[in-house]
Amino acid sequence: MKLSIDCVPCILKTVNLASKLAVEDEQTRKEILVKAFQIISSNWDKTPIEISLEIHRMIRRSTGINDPFKDIKNKSNEFVRNLFPMMKKLVDVSREKLEVAVKLAIAGNTIDIVTVEFQDFKKNLFKTFRKKLAVNDYSKFKEAVSSCNNLLYFLDNAGEIYTDKLLIEAMLDIRNREFKNISIVVRGGPIVNDATYDDLKAVGLDDLPNTSIVFASNGEEGSGISPNSRELDDLINSHDLVIAKGMANYEVMENKRNIFFLLIAKCAPIAGRLGVKPGDPVLKYSAPR
Amino acid sequence: MKLSIDCVPCILKTVNLASKLAVEDEQTRKEILVKAFQIISSNWDKTPIEISLEIHRMIRRSTGINDPFKDIKNKSNEFVRNLFPMMKKLVDVSREKLEVAVKLAIAGNTIDIVTVEFQDFKKNLFKTFRKKLAVNDYSKFKEAVSSCNNLLYFLDNAGEIYTDKLLIEAMLDIRNREFKNISIVVRGGPIVNDATYDDLKAVGLDDLPNTSIVFASNGEEGSGISPNSRELDDLINSHDLVIAKGMANYEVMENKRNIFFLLIAKCAPIAGRLGVKPGDPVLKYSAPR
Numbered sequence: 087m088k089l090s091i092d093c094v095p096c097i098l099k100t101v102n103l104a105s106k107l108a109v110e111d112e113q114t115r116k117e118i119l120v121k122a123f124q125i126i127s128s129n130w131d132k133t134p135i136e137i138s139l140e141i142h143r144m145i146r147r148s149t150g151i152n153d154p155f156k157d158i159k160n161k162s163n164e165f166v167r168n169l170f171p172m173m174k175k176l177v178d179v180s181r182e183k184l185e186v187a188v189k190l191a192i193a194g195n196t197i198d199i200v201t202v203e204f205q206d207f208k209k210n211l212f213k214t215f216r217k218k219l220a221v222n223d224y225s226k227f228k229e230a231v232s233s234c235n236n237l238l239y240f241l242d243n244a245g246e247i248y249t250d251k252l253l254i255e256a257m258l259d260i261r262n263r264e265f266k267n268i269s270i271v272v273r274g275g276p277i278v279n280d281a282t283y284d285d286l287k288a289v290g291l292d293d294l295p296n297t298s299i300v301f302a303s304n305g306e307e308g309s310g311i312s313p314n315s316r317e318l319d320d321l322i323n324s325h326d327l328v329i330a331k332g333m334a335n336y337e338v339m340e341n342k343r344n345i346f347f348l349l350i351a352k353c354a355p356i357a358g359r360l361g362v363k364p365g366d367p368v369l370k371y372s373a374p375r
Numbered sequence: 376m377k378l379s380i381d382c383v384p385c386i387l388k389t390v391n392l393a394s395k396l397a398v399e400d401e402q403t404r405k406e407i408l409v410k411a412f413q414i415i416s417s418n419w420d421k422t423p424i425e426i427s428l429e430i431h432r433m434i435r436r437s438t439g440i441n442d443p444f445k446d447i448k449n450k451s452n453e454f455v456r457n458l459f460p461m462m463k464k465l466v467d468v469s470r471e472k473l474e475v476a477v478k479l480a481i482a483g484n485t486i487d488i489v490t491v492e493f494q495d496f497k498k499n500l501f502k503t504f505r506k507k508l509a510v511n512d513y514s515k516f517k518e519a520v521s522s523c524n525n526l527l528y529f530l531d532n533a534g535e536i537y538t539d540k541l542l543i544e545a546m547l548d549i550r551n552r553e554f555k556n557i558s559i560v561v562r563g564g565p566i567v568n569d570a571t572y573d574d575l576k577a578v579g580l581d582d583l584p585n586t587s588i589v590f591a592s593n594g595e596e597g598s599g600i601s602p603n604s605r606e607l608d609d610l611i612n613s614h615d616l617v618i619a620k621g622m623a624n625y626e627v628m629e630n631k632r633n634i635f636f637l638l639i640a641k642c643a644p645i646a647g648r649l650g651v652k653p654g655d656p657v658l659k660y661s662a663p664r
Contacts, residue, residue, distance in 0.1 A: 091391050091404050095384040102380050115380050116419060123412045130405060 087337045090355040093134045094126055097141065100278060104145050107154035118148050135334040136313055139305030142277045146306075153276035158199045162245025162279065163288055165207055166197060170248050177256055184228055187256030188348065189215055192367045194249025195242060195332055195350045199279055207245075214350060220366035227346055227369060231257050234327035240271045240302070240339075242332030242349075244285045250331065251289050264295045269325060274301030274310030280334075313338040344374045376626045379644040382423045383415055386430065389567060393434050396443035407437050424623040425602055428594030431566045435595075442565035447488045451534025451568065452577055454496055455486060459537050466545055473517055476545030477637065478504055481656045483538025484531060484621055484639045488568055496534075503639060509655035516635055516658060520546050523616035529560045529591070529628075531621030531638075533574045539620065540578050553584045558614060563590030563599030569623075602627040633663045 101122040105115040122141045129137050146152055173190050180186040193215035197207055239254065241247050258264065270291055273280045283299065286292060292299060300321065301310030311317045319342070322328055328345045330336065333356050336347050340359070347370045351357035357364045390411040394404040411430045418426050435441055462479050469475040482504035486496055528543065530536050547553065559580055562569045572588065575581060581588060589610065590599030600606045608631070611617055617634040619625065622645050625636050629648070636659045640646035646653045 091394075091401070091408050094408060095388040095391070098387065099384040102384070105380075112380070116416075119380050119383060120416050123416070127405075127409050127412070 087133055087340055087355075087359060089126070089130055089132060089134050089137060092353070092355050094123075096353060097126065097134065097138060098122060100138070101141060101145065104142065104154050104278065105149065107158070108145065108149035108151035114148065118145055121148065133313060133337045135337050138334075139277065139303060139313075143305035155199075155276065155279045159244035159279050159281075159285060162197055162199065162207075162243065163248070163285060166194070166245045166248040167289075169208065169211070170252070173249065173252055177252060183256050184231060184260045185224060187253045188224065188227065188369060189219070189367070191249040191253040191331070192219070192348045192350065192369060194246040195348070195367075197245040197249075198243055198352070214365075214367055217367050219369050220351070220362035221360060221368045221370045223346065223369050223371035226371045226373075228260075230327050230346070231260060235266045236325040236327065237265045237268045238271070238321065238325035238328045239268065240328075240330040240332075240335045241281045241286070241291075242335065243279050244281045245279075246331070247281045247285055247289050247291065251291055253329075254291075254294060258294075266296060268294055268297040269300050269321070270297060271300045271302050271311075271321075273304045274308075275304035275306050277304040280304070340372070343372055345372050346370070347372070376422055376629060376644075376648060378415070378419055378421060378423050378426060381642070381644050383412075385642060386415065386423065386427060387411060389427070390430060390434065393431065393443050393567065394438065396447070397434065397438035397440035403437065407434055410437065422602060422626045424626050427623075428566065428592060428602075432594035444488075444565065444568045448533035448568050448570075448574060451486055451488065451496075451532065452537070452574060455483070455534045455537040456578075458497065458500070459541070462538065462541055466541060473520060473545050473549045474513060476542045477513065477516065477658060478508070478656070480538040480542035480620070481508070481637045481639065481658060483535040484637070484656075486534040486538075487532055487641070503654075503656055506656050508658050509640070509651035510649060510657040510659040512635065512658050512660035515660045515662075517549075519616050519635070520549060524555045525614040525616065526554045526557045527560070527610065527614035527617045528557065529617075529619040529624045530570045530575070530580075531624065532568050533570045534568075535620070536570045536574055536578050536580065540580055542618075543580075543583060547583075555585060557583055557586040558589050558610070559586060560589045560591050560600075560610075562593045563597075564593035564595050566593040569593070629661070632661055634661050635659070636661070 098119060101119060105118045121144055125141050125144065126137055177183050177187045193211045196210040196214050241250055272286050273282050276282055303310045303312045322342055330339055330345050330347050332349050333352060336349055339345055349368050351360050351362050351364055351366050351368055354364055360368055362368060387408060390408060394407045398404065410433055414430050415426055466472050466475045482500045485499040485503050530539055561575050562571050565571055592599045592601045611631055619628055619634050619636050621638050622641060625638055628634055638657050640649050640651050640653055640655050640657055643653055649657055651657060
């Protein structure tokens with residue numbers, strides 16, 4: 087998915103948030119905004135995520151701050167950690183455990199400081215949880231969970247990853263057998279509020295059976311797999327169940343096959359692409375050719 | 376109020392909306408966005424409204440479309456015209472007619488297609504109407520309405536102007552005597568969804584007793600009074616009751632004296648300036664020195 091002009095105001099909002107978290111000086115923030123727009127306007131053919139990787143690398147260089155969202159990510163994790171027992175109970179007492187877990191994992195995608203204030207997190211999460219899925223490939227998902235051997239799971243935001251843990255645990259429960267291997271993808275370094283290795287460890291996602299961690303690029307050389315890379319295709323093809331959380335992963339992989347996309351369509355361009363309304367929860371399967 | 380970096384994403388959102396309403400061609404829209412950013416980044420010391428006047432003049436030049444928001448303004452007017460009898464009744468049956476009318480006029484400032492979808496207009500208007508004023512100089516306002524001779528009224532958006540008519544009628548009712556003169560300020564040409572002479576005529580705001588119309592610049596040479604002009608000061612000083620609707624009028628006149636600002640603080644920079652929360656209704660009096 088190439089950049090739409092509607093992505094630009096949204097990307098710049100995140101740029102301002104990042105630069106404010108990193109530095110106090112207004113002049114520096116203005117210069118960052120101008121540089122960000124230069125990056126955008128000379129990269130119309132790239133995807134929003136590729137442009138963001140480049141922009142946030144520039145912000146790290148311009149401010150000397152490696153992870154401006156560190157505190158926000160920690161607070162997000164703490165916030166959802168406190169909700170975890172309640173969510174786990176919701177799954178445990180339901181007749182269709184996997185469905186509840188999958189809906190919570192999608193609703194978890196609302197935990198995004200870039201679009202929502204902290205005080206609204208809980209309200210938003212459960213409001214979204216109660217919504218009907220606007221694209222609902224759950225029956226295919228359930229079938230895949232039972233029959234697959236290898237799981238590849240692309241994480242999205244900090245905080246949200248507690249709901250990802252809940253979903254993987256529900257999958258193990260339903261299958262009643264381990265995966266031969268689980269590959270979990272996090273950013274190889276900080277970018278906005280995306281989950282990194284520290285978040286993943288804090289949540290205990292590395293303690294699942296037969297699990298290995300794979301790194302995705304945060305825009306820094308050598309930080310991990312890039313969008314549009316051969317490595318990414320190989321990774322996807324070597325697993326029989328692939329789950330990708332959030333809009334950025336959808337942008338990168340919408341044309342690839344055999345992937346379950348779990349996300350909230352937070353903006354008009356993505357909602358339009360999926361044929362849903364902004365704010366709608368989505369479980370979309372891109373079937374093999 | 377100078378431009379904040381937080382104004383930039385918001386201004387660009389409006390730019391995209393205007394260019395989409397004006398032309399289909401994506402390349403043209405991208406060029407407009409780039410030109411708009413150039414205007415912004417070489418005018419950091421101006422107010423958001425001054426920059427917007429320049430940007431939307433550029434959009435008219437680039438697209439050849441003089442009034443891309445024409446249909447939207449017509450629909451806004453129709454929408455509020457249909458609500459008018461209900462709002463009038465709300466005023467008529469209340470014990471404090473002027474207070475209800477002033478709160479409806481402030482709530483009318485929510486009718487803004489740039490920030491809200493059509494289907495949410497009614498809900499938003501009445502939700503805001505029921506909110507407590509976050510800045511409340513109503514007692515001074517009531518006193519001024521009774522004692523003044525000349526009214527100067529700066530309009531804001533199309534649609535909203537029905538609530539302005541309601542307020543002026545309630546003022547006439549409470550005073551029980553005409554103003555010596557009423558000067559109503561509209562844009563001298565189209566810009567975004569701001570009310571123009573056509574809207575004002577359709578609403579019948581030119582039929583009030585002793586009324587004259589004053590034009591404010593839409594960015595075109597000779598279209599009307601400019602922000603930061605001597606003419607604007609003279610206009611304000613020649614009236615003893617001055618009402619200014621909406622954020623752009625507040626941006627332009629916040630440092631001037633003896634003005635009642637009626638608005639919804641729709642964005643973080645303005646809300647911060649007023650010490651209120653985004654979405655709060657405000658009736659603020661800037662007293663004479």
